[in-house]
Amino acid sequence: MQPKRNAVKIQDVAREAGVSVSTVSRVLNGKVDVAKETQDRVLGLIEKMGYTSSLAARSMRSLRTNLIGLVMPDVEHPFSIEVMKGVNRAITESPYDLLVYTTGNVRKDSAANHEQRFVAQLNNSITDGVIIVASANSEFFQEKPIVSVDPHSYNPNFPSIYGTNYAGAIDAMEYLLELGHRRIGFIAGRPELESAKQRFRGYQDALSKWEITFDESLVVNGDFAMPPSVLAARQLLLLPERPTAIFAANDQSALGAFVAAKDLGLEIPNDLSVIGFDNITEANYINLTTVDQFLSDMGSTATHMLIKIINGEPLQDKVKQFQTKLVVRGSCQRLHNNRIG
Amino acid sequence: MQPKRNAVKIQDVAREAGVSVSTVSRVLNGKVDVAKETQDRVLGLIEKMGYTSSLAARSMRSLRTNLIGLVMPDVEHPFSIEVMKGVNRAITESPYDLLVYTTGNVRKDSAANHEQRFVAQLNNSITDGVIIVASANSEFFQEKPIVSVDPHSYNPNFPSIYGTNYAGAIDAMEYLLELGHRRIGFIAGRPELESAKQRFRGYQDALSKWEITFDESLVVNGDFAMPPSVLAARQLLLLPERPTAIFAANDQSALGAFVAAKDLGLEIPNDLSVIGFDNITEANYINLTTVDQFLSDMGSTATHMLIKIINGEPLQDKVKQFQTKLVVRGSCQRLHNNRIG
């Protein structure tokens, strides 16, 4: 199909209304200096003819589009989706519209470049600003505002939202420790990510605060994904002296632990306590305790921050930490005499 | 912030390279008639200067943008998200990029108008075509191609993808009936939607084929959402003679049935068999049988269809039915003597 150029445009409306293009434009943009009568006639025609101004043309001419972009690394991942929901919520209450741009399943090594390209693509033309999730870059060569949600690495000069990963991990560990658990396995996340590092640090520091010797064999890597986490958890559960609890670095890992336990005929929480990071919807059904990051709230917060920057309002802090919270949806078991029960 | 217009543009590259704007444009668009030497120099500068062509300008001039739009009614809903994943998958393998536009949580009555506006907004300017999920409209005043996934109402002349809702419902019912269930409750969906109607028809027709009298008290409305479904299921389970199985019209309703059962101390599948429509990820964990619609496959199929239309390739059928499939992730109980077990 050779697409034609026959959508109704501002000229058509102008001709029909017997006025000039600029008059229609003025009506469109709510300028005051238009005769009430003309305005009504034009408005009527716009409605009747089903005219919508071309986004491309409009954003080329004027510097504001009232469009905010969201760049996500991967639509498949629940994390991104939660953030997106939050962004959407904030957008709904604002005068902006939302445009989501996905990088698809880009090969890891080129993700950073793609990101740069996408952000530029959006911000140089049609959006007033961009929110970028789990950004691999910590710097952008860009004029228009960008806010980053949970970027891979930490940069205090870049407007960004982080979860309190370290504090959350401490909370999770203290919870298990207070229940009496002493052998606690850890399913770690992608080691290059800041969030994964923080969570691991929390695990270690909590142990040392409780004067428990760090046991390397209790740490396995789940890469923040389910399939490797099942294997990792399995490895933990097959240890000669298996852990009584597992702290999983994210939702996928927690689910992996669940699956591995089930495979081995272990029941959660009777035979094994599991606590996981990130928003785990399934926790409602399968007795998991979670450290919710309120991912969607991170999305909303980022959006509000971006809108402030766009409007040139002053920012309190460039970097915001978003408070994580322990949510006991299921339950973990109290431990006596080194035995669950 | 008064955004400035200082992104690097094609002119800058041209000046720097000592060539004309059109030469740069030619390089950009991979035209062949450019000296290898010039091409390399320009390409190098583009990289070095971090130039990205303006989407707005490009789409204004040329009729193709290689961008496909996806208009979703609600990012919060798992249904849309599954479809989006499928679209994204198909996009990844195509030369197109994906732009998602959400209507936010628009009031129901105005959703149809918003839809029209959004589609026009995208298709009149920056996208080559649009996929629209759960469309409230069955007609669009639009030149560029549109494909609809599971529209609210049926229109044989509009390129669209449906699930085999009726056949799927029959399958689900036959499965339960063959297990011996005779009192089967139905949690219905939003009555105005085509899919909900089809599923209900399947429920009724299966009963009548098996010569079971239709009992109105076994049909409750869950509105395709979890909170009302919990109440609806509760009502079913508190009937004097409670059903031994429930057929839920969608995923949210199935989960609602699960929650209601749990509340009442009933166990699935021991005390109650539950089967639900749509893709239920939680089924992996909570013993549900599901009629998967392969929602994400619907998304992919829609995308392929759209791309064909964009390229002017002939379409087999305007309307595609997407085969649903019964997936026994958990299990349902065989029934003897009117008792589960």
Added chain:
DNA sequence: TTGAAAGCGCTAACAG
């Protein structure tokens, strides 16, 4: 209160 005209950044003829 309105119209004419310039130009946003780019592509696609058409010339050279």
Added chain:
DNA sequence: CTGTTAGCGCTTTCAA
């Protein structure tokens, strides 16, 4: 092989 030129649909001065 490369440059010149004419718009794409819109907003925004500047004049009337």
